[in-house]
Amino acid sequence: MDADSGNFSAFEYEVAPWAMEVVLEYIKQSYGNPPVYILENGKPMKQDLQLQKKDTPRIEFLDAYIGAVLKAVRNGSDTRGYFVWSFMDLYELLSGYKFSFGLYSVNFSDPHRNRSPKLSAHWYSAFLKGNTTFLGSQGITRSQSNLSSS
Template sequence: MLLAHASASKLYKLKYKSKQRGSIGLSIYAFGLTPYSNSKEDEIATQRAKDFLFGWMLKPLVFGDYPYAMKRVLGPRLPVFSEEESEQVKGSSDFVGIIHYTTVYVRNSTSTTPSLIPRRQDFFTDTRDFFRASRGLFMGNSTFFEWDSIPWGLESVLEYVKQSYNNPPIYILENGTPMKHGSTLQDTPRIEYIQAYIGAVLNAIKNGSDTRGYFVWSMIDVYELLSGYMYSYGMYHVNFSDSGLKRSPKLSASWYTGFLNGTMDVSPRDITQMQSHFSGPSSL
């Protein structure tokens, strides 16, 4: 993927960039990562998780090679860049796209149980880390859909990328929170989530992060990769049972519109005021 990205980036810059003045970047799925305890093992595991989650893509893009921790753990299973490939990959992204929803605890996971079963070769075995979130687990095929609001986690991601990878331009391509589809149009928790995370982005920018854009996931309810139509992130409700797919604005749509045009303060009291004057039905 990195070589394909670098090749496409080179072609674009040679043939199209001067006319179109576009930019090419690569995105990563970026959990906030914090140690589960104060133990040295969990601190090392957290850094190892960062190397696998962020460094796998970002270190080649910025420095031309994989993190040392990945080389040590994976050995010959990890591809090796030729000198020419390294130079082609390095600097091939004009920006880094960040997809972020929540923050997880990281705990060092060691298994001492003897087994005759061949060692699994997957992400979690390679990192030897165990990820835990407040409302559920993220390990193997387990998933959870109701993210806790932990805005400082996004701020820490932006700070880490700034310090570790030469402060590249960043666009936050996805950030939002799910609610059970059709539960209500007065999605105050979503407003509080978005408001808090925008504040975290502002803090990171004030601290020097070169973050240039922020996109809420999502404008309308869509089919979600992990939860189908059960949970939705949209600021507009979509009635999937209606042949015309009728769309209705949620409270978050009104709040975000006000935020973008500067007529809405971001203080929590304004959410209550909006809720009392909301013209749509209270539930579906």
């Protein structure tokens, strides 16, 4: 499988945001609705300098999964936190530097490890501030033009 194609992640796991909602509902019903914190949820993508700033598949992934968590919370799940995987590109134990995980790209060939925000970093920042009302191609296009002008 291609890391960025269809409904599969780079590790060939199916991408199914609806399953997040189902699991949170199961936890609520089966375990008395304990507090839940979701850690390291995100979309790995092949390292590609062209995609470093315009990682729209990651935005679509985050939008879908955060939406599923929100549905579960509205249905009574005691989900208290959602943490993106990861803030910056990093060394992954199983795949080294082959995949990009972060909202910020890291230039691993530069001794200073320069970092720059990807489109997903701008989207996530706007989301946290309550400034996103999209997704879909129009919202991504708007974010890309905002990124280009900054």
